[in-house]
Amino acid sequence: VAAPRGARVIALAGNPNSGKTTLFNALTGLRQKVGNYPGVTVERKVGQARLLDGSDCTIIDLPGTYSLISRSPDERVAMEVLRGLREDTPAPDAVVVVVDASNLQRNLYLVSQLIELGMPLVVALNMTDIAARRGLHVSAEDLSRELGVPVVSMVGHRRRGVDELKAAIPQARVAMMPDWPIPAEMREELLLVGGGLAILDGSEGIACESVGLKPRADLAANPDQQRLDRYQAIAERLLVGDSASDLQVLSQREPVRSLLGSAQGRMQGLGIDAMQADIEAHYRWIEGVARRCTRLVDELAAMGVDAPPADPERPVRPTMSERADAILVHKIWGLLIFALIMASLFVSIFWLAAPIQDAVEGVVGWLGAKATAPLADGPLKALLEDGIFAGVGAVVVFLPQIALLFLFLAAMEDSGYLARAAFLMDRLLARVGLHGKSFIPLLSSFACAIPGILATRTIEDRRDRLATILVAPFMSCSARLPVYTLLIGAFFAAQGPLAQAGMMLALYAFGIIAAAVVAWIFRRSFLRGPTPSFILELPTYKIPQAAQVLRQVWTNSSEFLKKAGTIIFAMSVLLWAINYYPRLPEARVGEIEASVAAAPLASDAGTEGAARSYFEPPAELAGEAFAAAAAEARESEVSRLSAAAQREYSIAGRAGKLMEPVLTPLGYDWKIGVGLIGSFAAREVFVSTMAITYAAEDPEDGGSVSLAEAMQADRRPDGTLVWTPLIAVSVLVWFVLAMQCVSTVAVVRRETQSWGWPLFQLAYMNVLAYVICLAIYQVGSRIY
Amino acid sequence: MVGKAGKVSAVGGEPDLRRRLLEMGFCNGAQVQVVRKAPLGDPIEYKLRGYHLSLRAAQARHVSVQAD
Numbered sequence: 044v045a046a047p048r049g050a051r052v053i054a055l056a057g058n059p060n061s062g063k064t065t066l067f068n069a070l071t072g073l074r075q076k077v078g079n080y081p082g083v084t085v086e087r088k089v090g091q092a093r094l095l096d097g098s099d100c101t102i103i104d105l106p107g108t109y110s111l112i113s114r115s116p117d118e119r120v121a122m123e124v125l126r127g128l129r130e131d132t133p134a135p136d137a138v139v140v141v142v143d144a145s146n147l148q149r150n151l152y153l154v155s156q157l158i159e160l161g162m163p164l165v166v167a168l169n170m171t172d173i174a175a176r177r178g179l180h181v182s183a184e185d186l187s188r189e190l191g192v193p194v195v196s197m198v199g200h201r202r203r204g205v206d207e208l209k210a211a212i213p214q215a216r217v218a219m220m221p222d223w224p225i226p227a228e229m230r231e232e233l234l235l236v237g238g239g240l241a242i243l244d245g246s247e248g249i250a251c252e253s254v255g256l257k258p259r260a261d262l263a264a265n266p267d268q269q270r271l272d273r274y275q276a277i278a279e280r281l282l283v284g285d286s287a288s289d290l291q292v293l294s295q296r297e298p299v300r301s302l303l304g305s306a307q308g309r310m311q312g313l314g315i316d317a318m319q320a321d322i323e324a325h326y327r328w329i330e331g332v333a334r335r336c337t338r339l340v341d342e343l344a345a346m347g348v349d350a351p352p353a354d355p356e357r358p359v360r361p362t363m364s365e366r367a368d369a370i371l372v373h374k375i376w377g378l379l380i381f382a383l384i385m386a387s388l389f390v391s392i393f394w395l396a397a398p399i400q401d402a403v404e405g406v407v408g409w410l411g412a413k414a415t416a417p418l419a420d421g422p423l424k425a426l427l428e429d430g431i432f433a434g435v436g437a438v439v440v441f442l443p444q445i446a447l448l449f450l451f452l453a454a455m456e457d458s459g460y461l462a463r464a465a466f467l468m469d470r471l472l473a474r475v476g477l478h479g480k481s482f483i484p485l486l487s488s489f490a491c492a493i494p495g496i497l498a499t500r501t502i503e504d505r506r507d508r509l510a511t512i513l514v515a516p517f518m519s520c521s522a523r524l525p526v527y528t529l530l531i532g533a534f535f536a537a538q539g540p541l542a543q544a545g546m547m548l549a550l551y552a553f554g555i556i557a558a559a560v561v562a563w564i565f566r567r568s569f570l571r572g573p574t575p576s577f578i579l580e581l582p583t584y585k586i587p588q589a590a591q592v593l594r595q596v597w598t599n600s601s602e603f604l605k606k607a608g609t610i611i612f613a614m615s616v617l618l619w620a621i622n623y624y625p626r627l628p629e630a631r632v633g634e635i636e637a638s639v640a641a642a643p644l645a646s647d648a649g650t651e652g653a654a655r656s657y658f659e660p661p662a663e664l665a666g667e668a669f670a671a672a673a674a675e676a677r678e679s680e681v682s683r684l685s686a687a688a689q690r691e692y693s694i695a696g697r698a699g700k701l702m703e704p705v706l707t708p709l710g711y712d713w714k715i716g717v718g719l720i721g722s723f724a725a726r727e728v729f730v731s732t733m734a735i736t737y738a739a740e741d742p743e744d745g746g747s748v749s750l751a752e753a754m755q756a757d758r759r760p761d762g763t764l765v766w767t768p769l770i771a772v773s774v775l776v777w778f779v780l781a782m783q784c785v786s787t788v789a790v791v792r793r794e795t796q797s798w799g800w801p802l803f804q805l806a807y808m809n810v811l812a813y814v815i816c817l818a819i820y821q822v823g824s825r826i827y
Numbered sequence: 828m829v830g831k832a833g834k835v836s837a838v839g840g841e842p843d844l845r846r847r848l849l850e851m852g853f854c855n856g857a858q859v860q861v862v863r864k865a866p867l868g869d870p871i872e873y874k875l876r877g878y879h880l881s882l883r884a885a886q887a888r889h890v891s892v893q894a895d
Binding site for chain 2: 145147578
């Protein structure tokens with residue numbers, strides 16, 4: 044979306060849940076671009092809108108915030124964009140601020156901060172339908188008169204008032220600066236500090252010009268007075284503790300620093316806290332404005348427009364949301380309904396997505412086969428088949444799960460239920476230092492850590508979000524399931540199905556416990572912060588809008604494809620290469636061919652420890668048919684054995700052998716090492732890597748000799764078994780704890796905007812896995 | 828406790844928390860009502876200025892309320 048040169052730039056501001064996104068979509072249609080602000084995980088949305096006069100304007104959708112005092116990354120970005128301090132975003136010429144009419148007071152607080160900023164404003168008075176349902180009418184005319192800026196009454200999700208808003212944008216005006224009822228003593232200090240700034244300005248690196256507060260031409264006709272007003276405005280921002288980057292610099296400079304310190308000291312002596320006094324003054328003004336602009340609908344109907352003003356603090360009638368919440372967050376019903384919703388979410392991303400994923404994989408595989416069929420065997424064909432098409436497959440195979448998860452998330456967020464889910468679950472997660480909003484990301488991670496980590500976007504606090512991202516991969520994802528099934532089936536079949544199910548459950552539980560313990564430790568060490576804030580608005584319930592939900596699914600899915608997809612794809616090709624190169628010398632293949640040709644049919648011993656009977660001639664075959672069948676069996680045996688030899692000869696195989704000294708203390712041999720390397724593409728690849736390494740048929744292809752049998756029979760050169768139940772347990776625990784999924788690394792890199800966090804996660808999880816598996820083997824083998 | 832209402836008489840806590848509480852509308856004199864506790868006992872849902880929000884008990888104790 045190219046911004047036309049010289050087009051008006053409009054920032055769209057508003058509280059969370061004010062319907063800002065709906066409005067942004069209504070204004071810009073499909074002409075929008077979603078990305079990230081560089082360096083922070085704040086979504087950056089810019090679009091183009093055509094106004095009624097035919098002119099185009101650029102609309103910047105600011106992150107939804109309750110305030111503009113820069114504390115959270117969202118608020119900092121919003122503030123910096125508004126003040127024109129960000130190089131990546133054009134400075135806005137005017138602001139459209141979305142106000143939820145059904146929640147007027149708290150929404151007007153943001154408006155009051157925008158008024159202080161001195162930018163031309165238009166108020167979009169949204170959700171007037173919900174206000175009306177509560178029996179409240181907020182008069183746009185009265186509000187416009189109070190604020191001195193255009194106010195447009197609208198119902199965003201029904202597209203009512205959109206054209207009126209477009210018409211009002213060119214009429215944006217700088218609001219009248221209200222006379223905030225701040226304490227007289229504070230006013231004096233503002234005069235003092237303001238005067239001090241006026242004198243100091245321009246000296247020794249003190250430049251008030253660089254502060255992004257607009258001069259308020261509307262207030263005083265006298266230019267000297269204007270100058271003084273501006274210094275006072277800066278003094279006020281400094282005294283109330285605004286930490287936007289421009290003010291931060293100024294407040295740290297001497298003598299401004301001591302000037303501020305002594306002013307704060309004097310006020311403290313009088314029992315005045317500048318920050319509190321400022322906010323309370325804003326709210327006192329807001330209460331007046333709200334009272335003068337709000338009327339009871341019933342009275343309005345009975346008495347006409349001159350109905351007495353309603354007191355917005357008095358409950359009018361129980362709202363639909365309040366009645367719904369009586370059930371939805373009820374002690375028993377609430378938890379039951381929550382469990383039901385979560386179960387259906389889980390089932391759908393776990394099982395519902397599976398056939399779609401299989402179909403996607405099938406289509407990619409079919410396309411790969413079609414595309415490579417005309418090619419001769421060789422590196423190019425292998426690259427296309429096992430590198431590129433498998434890589435594409437590895438990316439798109441996640442799409443059904445991700446799209447489904449985002450569908451659920453968007454619907455829950457849009458309806459207002461997401462906040463209730465966090466409300467219900469917070470207590471449980473707070474114990475380990477997580478957040479109510481961590482619940483859904485963690486639950487989703489049982490299907491796949493990737494959608495889980497993407498779902499952490501709903502957590503505002505950076506530390507809460509990081510803690511959730513760092514422990515999410517401990518949840519046993521669906522890719523671990525084939526590994527669990529293989530190992531439990533191979534080594535614990537004798538214990539009976541009940542014990543097997545118990546083991547499976549124990550592995551899941553172990554992951555959850557690990558996540559809880561690690562989160563607890565992190566929150567008490569480097570992610571330690573001030574009391575994890577959990578101030579959560581419980582917004583009014585709304586029917587989710589299909590268009591909005593689908594748009595969000597589309598945006599998030601395509602963004603995943605673009606950003607994470609490229610890394611996952613590159614990693615898949617890399618993993619293919621280290622498994623493919625260097626090629627096994629022809630001579631070795633010849634040796635294998637010769638040994639197979641020499642071996643009697645129905646032999647019990649293959650090579651390389653793969654004990655198997657590869658051909659049992661059916662009695663009824665004779666003559667030529669027998670010879671053909673025998674040749675075919677020999678041929679497939681050669682290809683299996685050379686694949687196994689190739690695996691050993693490749694970089695991955697050598698790395699596995701190189702890793703052997705590290706793996707021996709765990710009781711693993713190099714073959715398990717190769718399996719672990721292979722599982723970095725995706726954990727379930729462990730199973731097929733094992734199948735190749737053991738020259739067994741992949742169980743999925745319905746092989747004649749099971750991989751489990753081959754593994755059970757495998758012996759080391761000294762005759763001891765490679766796989767004991769103890770080693771199987773150790774490998775299982777490794778799979779629970781270790782971070783071995785490049786796709787997850789790629790997504791964490793993308794979501795944290797740094798390589799530091801994913802590498803730290805990779806390191807700590809694998810070290811943890813190593814230490815625990817070491818302990819299991821060392822202690823276990825002494826007891827046995 | 829649930830269902831009780833009153834007016835905010837003081838807001839304490841560390842600056843960041845206090846600022847957020849004030850900005851969300853917990854100013855001196857504001858009318859607040861306890862709506863319910865979460866099923867697990869925490870957090871607690873409040874109604875003020877015509878909207879609902881929830882706080883953990885650890886945060887809510889920084890807001891002093893004079894019962895009506």
